[in-house]
Amino acid sequence: MTHEAGIPLGIKFKLLSDTPQDSAAQVVGDVVVGDYRDLDTLRDFARGCDVITFDHEHVPTEHLRALEADGIPVRPGPDALVHAQDKGVMRARLDAIGVPCPRHRIVSDPADVAAFAAEGDGFPVVLKTVRGGYDGKGVWVVDSVAEAEDPFRAGVPVLAEEKVDYVRELAANVVRSPHGQAVAYPVVESQQVGGVCDTVIAPAPDLDEALALKAEEMALSIAKELGVVGHLAVELFQTRDGRILVNELAMRPHNSGHWTQDGAITSQFANHVRAVLDLPLGDPRPRAPWTVMVNVLGGDYPDMYSAYLHCMARDPQLKIHMYGKDVKPGRKVGHVNTYGDDLDDVLERARHAAGYLRGTITE
Amino acid sequence: MTHEAGIPLGIKFKLLSDTPQDSAAQVVGDVVVGDYRDLDTLRDFARGCDVITFDHEHVPTEHLRALEADGIPVRPGPDALVHAQDKGVMRARLDAIGVPCPRHRIVSDPADVAAFAAEGDGFPVVLKTVRGGYDGKGVWVVDSVAEAEDPFRAGVPVLAEEKVDYVRELAANVVRSPHGQAVAYPVVESQQVGGVCDTVIAPAPDLDEALALKAEEMALSIAKELGVVGHLAVELFQTRDGRILVNELAMRPHNSGHWTQDGAITSQFANHVRAVLDLPLGDPRPRAPWTVMVNVLGGDYPDMYSAYLHCMARDPQLKIHMYGKDVKPGRKVGHVNTYGDDLDDVLERARHAAGYLRGTITE
Structure with missing residues (x-):
């Protein structure tokens, strides 16, 4: 999805992929298959790259430091990324800068x-x-x-x-560039099922304006204090007594920001690329009053094709995003976005499509 | 741009490209470099493809017939495509079906x-x-x-x-699928400079509603009568005496439809892919009251990078689409899209960005 967002910007990607079947490896032209845990592999790969970024946080911190020492810009850099890699380091740092946590x-x-x-x-x-x-x-x-x-x-x-007594989960997504420009997307509501993100509603319905502003400011402040470059997702608990507490940090385009592909002027993927390359950032504002993202999980049937046809025919406004993955029960294989003026309608359309694709709705 | 639109749909492309430097070859994973005028090259390439489509009309008609005879679906097929390849055939056919021409x-x-x-x-x-x-x-x-x-x-x-005495040029873009579904984008105004498309305004300002409807119906009727599958652009003259006459036909995503990438619910590229694969078509309606596309032509300076930075910083809502081409004076190297409620503002922003990128505006 980052490659997709990079195409109009004229950005060329080289991809280090675990396997040739990985989603990104199916669509990027220049693919190296290798193990991101192996420093020699990383060094060979990094040669000739202008900058390195990630779609997960699992590259060992010390390897990133080695690449930086070799003169390869790594964005976000290891000093920032360690806070998304190590929850102990993250909690200690958020405490130190006064960010409320459980x-x-x-x-x-x-x-x-x-x-x-x-x-x-x-x-x-x-x-x-x-x-x-x-x-x-x-x-x-x-x-x-x-x-x-x-x-x-x-x-x-x-x-x-x-165990926080929360009324719901929110996410504050921001993007920060090396020259210090930053943008904040509207705070969203994130609904989890079994610990996995299921539905994101943008903006979070009925969220007190002051609390929304506080969450955006908190995310911008974390990005700045931690020296984040690129996309930062701050997952939050909204407590029953009206506070917000930081649950997790992610330093890459994040599931809670997938709605921006069809719902924001500039998607999280485009802004992540723009930040990593130190280009001016794009407008993060929403294009519609409501946008809903629902993840498509694999169901019992490996072939989604007829469901895919049905969903497109039923809702010509539906935006489907498939990842090219083999369907396995419970695996995230794609997501759908819907947008419009009426939240109930937008929610129903997204949930119906995702449910139909998974096979839990058959009418 | 078709590859970009295919990624979320989970569509995998194999590309036959003249050179490894072609725009599409820079971003598609599976690229064969070869000559589209050579039947053996086409046959080798086509093996294993589910369907063949094009981003230009120059593949010889007889080669397309040979591929069809080999059992490879070609969309649009040669019997349709010949009308976009041969202006004599096109005029004779439009006469026969009663479509007004010069x-x-x-x-x-x-x-x-x-x-x-x-x-x-x-x-x-x-x-x-x-x-x-x-x-x-x-x-x-x-x-x-x-x-x-x-x-x-x-x-x-x-x-x-x-030589038609026209007040302006219009374009009616439609997409038709093998099962006969068709959608029509709003009719746009297309402004040419030196025979090259410069600016497209969607929808065409001050266009009489009945005339717009007539143009859409004419394009849908041509698509049906000619058996077009995929995108059809019908370039039109609006005459001083209030008629519309067909200028040219193109059977592929077309410059007059580039505005749909950021201005329509479903882009021409996504709908072309959906049609070619006989998937249900997406909603062609606009997302904003006005969308403007201006082509970016090469200027005197081969390096557009600082202009690119300037344009992004000046207008965070600007949508830039670069083609990865070397800059040569007068060459189409990209386009910009802007959208919004105020046509004057939307036009000014697109023209400023395209002019700045070309180097004809320096403030």
């Missing part, structure tokens, strides 16, 4: 989890491995000390967090 | 041109080689029999046409 601390073992619970309102407690989590993986909600053993088995430090 | 006939030599002039209002007369013309090439406006010799030197039949 109560948290690194815990050493199940007994320490019990102590952490006792320091607050007791169980449940959320446990996260500080590295390697994604889409609910690496996250446990535990109700007792007996349940708190699994997270420690990975040999990675474990972060304990209070 | 007065015309095939002429055999300069004396015959004089006879053609005398049959109507005299000189000037427009002469066109029936094949091979593009962007004003292969077209002569002659004021006397002495000027009428050049067109006959190519050894290609020459079509004479009256």
Whole structure:
């Protein structure tokens, strides 16, 4: 999707891909298949690149430092990216700059989890491995000390967090360039199902204007303080008592920003590319009163073709984005965007299409 | 741009390109470099393709028939495409189905041109080689029999046409699928400079509603009668006495439809792909009251980079589309789209950006 956004800008990509079947490898011309965890592979790949960016956060921080030492600009750079790679580093830094987070601390073992619970309102407690989590993986909600053993088995430090009493999840997406220009997209509501993003509504309905502004300012301030270059998604909890707390950070185009492809003047992908290349940023404002994104997950049927035809025929305004992935149950294989003046209609159209593609709606 | 539009649809392209430097070859993954005039090259290329389509009309008609005989779907097919390849065939067919055209006939030599002039209002007369013309090439406006010799030197039949007294040029863009679904984009005004499209305004300002409807119906009818599959651009003259006459046909995404990338719910490129694959077509309606496209031509400076920065910084809403071509004076190297509520503002922004990129505006 970043390549797609780069085409009109005249930007040429070279892609380091795990396999030739990866979504990006299917559409980019210049593809190197290799392991991003191997420094020699990274060094060979980086030769001749003007700048390196990412569509995930898993490239080891020390390898990024090595590339920087070789004179290759890495954006976002390792000093910023480490906050999206390591939840322990992220929490410590957000504390230091005064950004509100759930109560948290690194815990050493199940007994320490019990102590952490006792320091607050007791169980449940959320446990996260500080590295390697994604889409609910690496996250446990535990109700007792007996349940708190699994997270420690990975040999990675474990972060304990209070289970926040939130009314909903929000996301504040911002983009920042090396010369310090920054833009903020409207704050969205993000609805999760089973720890996986399901629906994003832009802008977040019934969000108090002051709270929306506070969330945007918080995201812009985090981008600045952490030296982020490119897209920063700040996932937030809106608490029952009207506060916002930072849940997670992502430093790349993010699922909570996919609505911008069809709903904003400039998409998150275009602005990420513009930021990474230090080009002036594009207007982040919405083009329609409401835009809704719903993820398309794989269902029981590997062939979505007839569903795809049905959805296009049913709703000629529907924007389908497929990733070229094999369909497996529960796997994110695409998303749909809808937009318009009437939120109920926009939501119904997106949910129907995503449900039909997955096979959970058949009429 | 068709590849770009195919990415979200999950469509994979294989490209036959004249050179590795062609715009499309820079962004498509699977590229074969070869000569589209060579049947063996076409046959080798076509093996394994589900369907073949084009971004120009120059593949020889007989080669397309050979591919069809091999069982490869060609869309638009040769029986339709020949009307965009051969202006003589096109005129004869439009006459037969009652579509209004400028007065015309095939002429055999300069004396015959004089006879053609005398049959109507005299000189000037427009002469066109029936094949091979593009962007004003292969077209002569002659004021006397002495000027009428050049067109006959190519050894290609020459079509004479009256010089139409038009107030402006319009274009009606439609898309038709194999199962007979068709959509019509709003009729646009197309402003030419030196025979090359300069500015497109969507929709055409102050166009009588009945005339707009007539133009759309005419384009839909041509698409149906000629069996077009994919995008059809019908270039029209609006005459001083309130008629519309067909100037040219193009059967592919067309410069007069580039505004749809940012100005319509579904772009001409996405709908062309959907038609070629017999997928249901997308909504062709505009997203903004006014959209303006201005072509970016090469100027005296080969490096557009600082102009590109300036334009993005001056207008964060500007949509730039660059083709990755080397800059040569007068060469189409990209286009810009702007949209909004106020036509004067939208026009000014597009013209300023295109002029600045070309180097004709420096403030």
